[in-house]
Amino acid sequence: MDAPQATVAMKRQTAYKIWIHDIHSASMLVDAGTGLPFYSIRDLHVVRVNILGIVIDRFVSEAYGSLVLDDGSGQVRLKVWGDDISLIQDVDVGNLVLVIGRLADFEKERYVRPEIVRGVHYDWALLRRLELVQQFGTPSREEKVVVSEKRVAEKEVEPSLAAREIILQTIEKHEEVDEAMFLSACHMPQEKVQNALYDLLKEGEVFSPKKGFYRLV
Numbered sequence: 001m002d003a004p005q006a007t008v009a010m011k012r013q014t015a016y017k018i019w020i021h022d023i024h025s026a027s028m029l030v031d032a033g034t035g036l037p038f039y040s041i042r043d044l045h046v047v048r049v050n051i052l053g054i055v056i057d058r059f060v061s062e063a064y065g066s067l068v069l070d071d072g073s074g075q076v077r078l079k080v081w082g083d084d085i086s087l088i089q090d091v092d093v094g095n096l097v098l099v100i101g102r103l104a105d106f107e108k109e110r111y112v113r114p115e116i117v118r119g120v121h122y123d124w125a126l127l128r129r130l131e132l133v134q135q136f137g138t139p140s141r142e143e144k145v146v147v148s149e150k151r152v153a154e155k156e157v158e159p160s161l162a163a164r165e166i167i168l169q170t171i172e173k174h175e176e177v178d179e180a181m182f183l184s185a186c187h188m189p190q191e192k193v194q195n196a197l198y199d200l201l202k203e204g205e206v207f208s209p210k211k212g213f214y215r216l217v
Contacts, residue, residue, distance in 0.1 A: 013205060015048040015100045016041070019132055021074035023049065023103060024110055024145040039103050042136060048102050049112065051076070052120065052128045055095045057149070060085060067091060067117075068147050069099065072129070073139035075147040077111045079104075083188055084162045087117045095119055102161065115165040163188055163196035171206065171216050178213050 018041055026039040026046065039046045053069035053076075060066075065085045067078040078099060080087055091097060101114035163186050170185045171177050179197070186193045197214070200206040206214050 013047045015050040016044055016046050017050045017128070017132065017135075018042070018044075018046070019073040019136060019139050020051055020053060020069065020071045020076045021139045021143060021145055022136075023051075023076055023112070024074060025143075026103075026110075028105060046103065048100065048115075050098070050100050051112070052096070052098050052125060055091055055093050055097060057147075058088070058091065058093050060088065065089075067097075069097070069112075072144075074143075074145035076145075077109070077147050078114050078117070079111050080114065080161075083160045083192070084114070087114050087162065091117060091119070096122055096125055098124065113161050115161045160188065160192050160196055162186075163193050164200060167193070167197055167200060167214075168205065168216070171214060176209070176213050176215050182214075 022041045023039075026041040028037055028039055030037055031045070036047075051069065051071060053071035055067050056070050056075065057068035058066070063081060063085075065080045065088050067088050069076055069078060078088065078101065096119065098116075098118050098120045099112060099114050100116040101112040104111055104113055166186045167182050170181060174181070179194075182193050182197060183190055197206070201208065201214075206216060208214055
């Protein structure tokens with residue numbers, strides 16, 4: 001794939017630690033410089049989040065899966081399609097999980113497309129709560145956002161986030177990587193890997209110092 005060239009690299013977008021409640025109260029805006037959407041949360045420009053919560057609902061079909069997370073301040077749905085279903089395959093209701101992912105909106109529902117889903121010890125929940133209370137204060141119980149039940153399979157409209165994460169981790173490990181290495185690392189069809197790589201280039205998370213090679217910062 002002939003990739004667009006870039007002369008300036010941008011650092012990988014921060015995954016912010018926030019209350020789940022803040023995900024739903026955030027305003028979605030568009031960056032005037034890049035034309036890409038972001039969410040305004042407590043004066044932060046948020047694209048990726050780092051949240052921790054209990055799984056209270058789970059649904060997995062052949063092509064689509066979802067989890068509902070609750071952190072005490074609110075609930076949010078995680079949605080995965082295709083290859084990304086592997087991210088939640090071993091997660092059960094009642095598990096405490098740490099999730100890093102991207103915010104998105106579809107049909108008036110705000111949700112998270114996870115890049116990483118990892119089970120953690122319950123001590124993490126206490127530490128995270130103390131950290132968030134210190135930084136943002138205690139969320140009001142009256143303002144808690146509850147997610148309605150929704151078990152309908154949805155069409156995939158974005159490139160695989162599993163491919164995105166593997167691409168970023170591969171570059172972080174090797175500094176400069178060619179497309180062949182991405183294909184080898186992802187174990188996915190070439191088209192899916194190329195779509196994910198193109199999105200990373202477009203968003204400024206990856207740049208090409210020379211044709212066929214890619215770097216972060």
